[in-house]
Amino acid sequence: MTPEMQTKEEILTSALPYIQRYEGKTFVIKYGGAAMTDAALKESFAKDVTLLKKIGINVVIVHGGGNSVTDLAARLGTESRFVGGQRYTDAAMLKNVVMTLAGTVNTEVVGLINRNGGNAVGLSGIDNNLITAKKYAPKGYDLGLVGEVESVNVAFLNTLIASGIIPVIAPIGVSVSGEVYNINADIAASGIAQALGAEKLFFLSDTEGVLVDGELVPTLTNARAQQLIKQGVITGGMIPKIHAAFEALANGVQKVHLINGATNHSLLLEIFTHEGVGTQIIREEKVFGRASSLKRGSATPSQKQDLLDLTVMTKQDFEDLMHLTDVLKHTDAKPLAGKHVTLLFQKPSLRTRVSFEVGVAQLGGTSLYLSNEGVGLGEREAVSDVARVLSSYSSCIVARLFDHNMLLDLAKHSSVPVVNALTDQSHPCQILADLYTIRQHGKLLPGLKVAFIGDGNNVANSWIEMAAIYPMHLSIASPYGYAPDAATLARAQAAGISTIEVVDDPRIAADSADAIYTDVWTSMGQESEQLARRTAFKDYQINAGLTRLAHPNALIMHCLPAHRGEEITDEAIESKNSVIFDQAENRLHVQKAILATLLAPVDYDDPLLFKEGAGGGSFAASTQPPPNPRLEKAGEQEEYGQTEAAVHHS
Ligand code: CP
Ligand code: NVA
Numbered sequence: 001m002t003p004e005m006q007t008k009e010e011i012l013t014s015a016l017p018y019i020q021r022y023e024g025k026t027f028v029i030k031y032g033g034a035a036m037t038d039a040a041l042k043e044s045f046a047k048d049v050t051l052l053k054k055i056g057i058n059v060v061i062v063h064g065g066g067n068s069v070t071d072l073a074a075r076l077g078t079e080s081r082f083v084g085g086q087r088y089t090d091a092a093m094l095k096n097v098v099m100t101l102a103g104t105v106n107t108e109v110v111g112l113i114n115r116n117g118g119n120a121v122g123l124s125g126i127d128n129n130l131i132t133a134k135k136y137a138p139k140g141y142d143l144g145l146v147g148e149v150e151s152v153n154v155a156f157l158n159t160l161i162a163s164g165i166i167p168v169i170a171p172i173g174v175s176v177s178g179e180v181y182n183i184n185a186d187i188a189a190s191g192i193a194q195a196l197g198a199e200k201l202f203f204l205s206d207t208e209g210v211l212v213d214g215e216l217v218p219t220l221t222n223a224r225a226q227q228l229i230k231q232g233v234i235t236g237g238m239i240p241k242i243h244a245a246f247e248a249l250a251n252g253v254q255k256v257h258l259i260n261g262a263t264n265h266s267l268l269l270e271i272f273t274h275e276g277v278g279t280q281i282i283r284e285e286k287v288f289g290r291a292s293s294l295k296r297g298s299a300t301p302s303q304k305q306d307l308l309d310l311t312v313m314t315k316q317d318f319e320d321l322m323h324l325t326d327v328l329k330h331t332d333a334k335p336l337a338g339k340h341v342t343l344l345f346q347k348p349s350l351r352t353r354v355s356f357e358v359g360v361a362q363l364g365g366t367s368l369y370l371s372n373e374g375v376g377l378g379e380r381e382a383v384s385d386v387a388r389v390l391s392s393y394s395s396c397i398v399a400r401l402f403d404h405n406m407l408l409d410l411a412k413h414s415s416v417p418v419v420n421a422l423t424d425q426s427h428p429c430q431i432l433a434d435l436y437t438i439r440q441h442g443k444l445l446p447g448l449k450v451a452f453i454g455d456g457n458n459v460a461n462s463w464i465e466m467a468a469i470y471p472m473h474l475s476i477a478s479p480y481g482y483a484p485d486a487a488t489l490a491r492a493q494a495a496g497i498s499t500i501e502v503v504d505d506p507r508i509a510a511d512s513a514d515a516i517y518t519d520v521w522t523s524m525g526q527e528s529e530q531l532a533r534r535t536a537f538k539d540y541q542i543n544a545g546l547t548r549l550a551h552p553n554a555l556i557m558h559c560l561p562a563h564r565g566e567e568i569t570d571e572a573i574e575s576k577n578s579v580i581f582d583q584a585e586n587r588l589h590v591q592k593a594i595l596a597t598l599l600a601p602v603d604y605d606d607p608l609l610f611k612e613g614a615g616g617g618s619f620a621a622s623t624q625p626p627p628n629p630r631l632e633k634a635g636e637q638e639e640y641g642q643t644e645a646a647v648h649h650s
Contacts, residue, residue, distance in 0.1 A: 015272040017326035021319075022271070023056040025199035026161070028253075030189035031109065032064035033206035035261025042112055045204070048267040049166065050118040058161045061120070061168045062192060063109050064185035068100045069093075089145040089182040097182045098124075101170040110168050121160060124170040126180065128156045131188060133173025133181040147173045147181025149191025157196060190244035194251040201248050202270075203241055204261040209279030210234060210242075220281045222246055245281045256281040305598055306411045306418045310428045310465035311491070318435070318469050324593040325436055325586075334364030335600035339395035341365055344386075344410075345421065346372040346401050347524045351560060352421045352429065355587040356398050356595075363592055365395070365599075378406060387413035395599050402525055417598040424458055424525060425485065429594065430559050431462040433586040434517070435470065437579050440586070441555055443514050449473040451513035451550065453506045454540050454567050455533075456484030459519045459559050464488050467498035474500045477509035479536045506540050513550040517557040518542045518567045534566065542568040547577070555579045 029049070035041045053059050069087070073080050073096045081088040089097060102124040113120035125131025133147030150173075160167050171188035173181045183191075186203060193201040210217045210225075212233055220228075225242050228234045234242060245256035259266045259278030269277045306312070313321075341360045343353060353369060360367040377386055383406055390397050391414045399418060401407050404425035411418040420428055438444050449472065452460050456478045464484055467474040468491065476484060483489075483502050493500050503509055510516055521537040522530045547556060556568075556578040564570050573580055 014330055017323060017330060018272050019055055020326060021323045022199060024058070026058040026060065026193075026196050027052065027200045027202065028060045028062065028189050028193035028196065028198045029202045029204060029267070030062050030064070030185055031204050031261070032185060033204065033261045035204050035266075036063065036105075036109075037067075038262070041261060041264065043116070044264045045261065045267070046112045046116040046118065048265055049113055050116045051268065052271075053118055053164075053166055059166050060157065060161070060192060060196065060198075061109065061113075061166060062171055062185055062189035063101070063105060063168065064171070065097070065101050065105050068105055069097055072096050072100050083141050083143055087146070087182070088143055091145065094145045094180060094182055098172060098180065102126075102172055106168060106170045113166060113168065118166050119164055120166040120168045122168045122170070125173040125183065125188065129153050129174060130156060130169065131171075131173035131183065131191070133175055133183055135175075135179075135181065136183075136187075145179070145181055147175070147183045148187060149173060149183065149195075150175075152192050152195035154195050157192070184240065186241050186244045190248045190253075193248050193253045197252045198248075199254050200271075201245070201253050201256045202267065203245070203256070203258050204266070205241075205258070206260065206262050207238070207258070208260045208277070209258040210238070217279050220279055222249070222283060225281065242281070249281065249283045304415065304417045306420075307428060307594060307598065308407060308411055308418065308420045309426045310431065310462055310469060313469055315469055315497075318432075321432065321590070321593050321597060322436060322439060324596060325589050328363075328592050328596065329589055332362075333596075335596045336360060336363035336365030336395075339365040339599055340393065341367040341396045341398060341595065342390050342394040343367060343369045343421070344372070344375065344377070344390070344397060344399045344401075345369065346377065347422065349400055349421070351584050351587050352400060355591055356421065359588050359592040359595060363595060365595075377401070377410075383409045384413040386410070388415075391415040396595065419594065419598070422458060424523070426462045426465065426488075427458045427559070428462050428465070429587065429591055430459060431466045432594070433590040434557060434559070434583055435466060436586045436590050437557070437583045438515055438555065440582065441579055443555060444470075446471065447473070448515070449475065449513045449551075451506075451509035451511075451516045452476040452518070453509060453516065453542055453546070454478065454518045454537060455482050455521055455523065456502070457519060457523050460484040461488045463517070464492045464500060467500050468492035468495035469497065472498045474498055475509035475513070476500070476502045477504065477506040477540065478502060479540065480504060482533075482536060506546055507549055510546050510549040513554050515555040515557055516542060516547060516550045519559050520561065520563055521567050522563075537567065540567065542572045544569070544571060547572060547575070553577065557583060560584055 031045065035045045049059055049061065070080050073093060076096060078092045078096055087093070106122040106124065110120045110122040123130055125133065130153045131149055132151045134150045136143060136146045136148040157167060169188070169192065171183040171185045173183050175181065189201060189203070208216050210220055210228065212228065225234065225246070229239060229242065241258065248256055257270055257278050257280050259270050263269070263277055266277045341356070343356055345353060357367050357369065375381070375386060377383055387410045394416055396416050397410065397414055397418045398421045399407055399410055400421040401423050404423040407418070407420055407423050420426060422430070435444065438448070450463065452463050452474065456476065460476055461484050463474060465488060478484070489500065489502065492498070521533045526533070542556065547554065554577060556572050556575055558568055558573065558580045560580060562568055562573060564573065572578065
């Protein structure tokens, strides 16, 4: 392979997790600035947009007008007047705006994309009442016929999107009583992104993003943005852009990107490469649903987050974890450099122990395994004292205990994150690896049916908790007296995410299942019940007879260790549908993502994260705002009356 081919291969491979993550998601792109006027940039933009659409991303374009509105107004003798940085729009100017945006500019953008293989359709906010607007009346300003978005015809847009069309929208709105309004393109794009629940909103303009001290700020949170506005670092037309960004983030958009349209293929570079090109704006970094004040480059989380069971996770956390697992599989990032993880195990383990130890090492950290004989948790020493002592040596405690309450006690008295490596109550790390395995085999799809056959034990309880996060039909078949935890079941059923049933006939559970799962009949600690359990569970074996009832391609799953010939036959373990050893391997990959999330909760979507030179695959240091920045404004050109300032610190 030539070096050039190798580079290409590396680029394509590293893009894969991002492509998987964004398939079926919606990106709204505000198109403006030089990317609308320079011939080469126009082609690059159209190619990027077409490629995004072809790989399954729903793309919606909202365009500005470049200088076309001002040019036409000058030719027609209409005076351009600006109030507070925005174009005053009277009836004559509105005519120019409509002619330009819905006429020449819109058709040009549509033609450009279609020439490059996209299926673009041009619209203004007036078409099918796409944008219902009302007069925009910021405090103290009268901007005439300038509007803001009141509502968006989402059903119409979704119909277009579902038909493979790229909607190209001119930012003009209409009120319920028929008045037409000129809407700032950033504000229109933000409103449309909010209404569609877009994954991402891009502002493509002529600035690299937010610059501090001449350096691009790769990631900006709300708090930091407010601080930079107060300090006068963010000024001019960038301020409404930032406000439009935060409004989008507050209303469901996952992330907003400010990128420079004057760079060829800036969209693709921002989305799919490890060298991002702009500023990404995020809400606050979160760890399993809870905001963390930890920022990129910080050494330790300010507020610890445990993983004691799956109830702490949201669907978004789960999706983020799956994505992070993909990302970490493709990099040699060392987010745990300098961190130590203590494993405290009261029960035996092969997979959990080894996968945590290897995972910590691969992420650059160190670990130490302690069996309970040496510690005497709760006997030689109080749980609370063990927790305090281990917290002073470790960044994290991974504990496998009998009593779940003892785990809660350990977590309560630890100042570092505690991870449940199995208790009698639950086994969350196992189920996350199992879901990753199902996803890896292309089965994490709407309508997923999982059959759990056997004991309503810790693994079954975690399956139930998972069903309160990810929609599925979970059918659990257990003999009388061996049903899963009733409170766990009731909570998950009340969440209303999945249908969860507990039946006594394994054939009902197995019927048409996409995955058929089992675990030992006698869990660790229940050895004295082994004989009675063998009798109770004898009809609950995964064998050829039972798997025949499931979907022909149903995955056969087991968390291991297996008692071959009891809960599962050799034939089932070795069958072509068995993914049992993938489950075991995935423990490693998913637990690395769990540790990275808890101990170094950075934004793994950030393409700059793994930038070469940013600490050997580790995290780049955060950029601190200068105490008293002297500012120099540049790039005072922006379409549509917005003055956008690229901000430099000289
Ligand atoms: N599946 C599982 O947790 O295996 P170990 O008990 O070997 O860790
Ligand atoms: N239910 C089993 C799971 C082992 C990974 C046990 O607790 O022993």
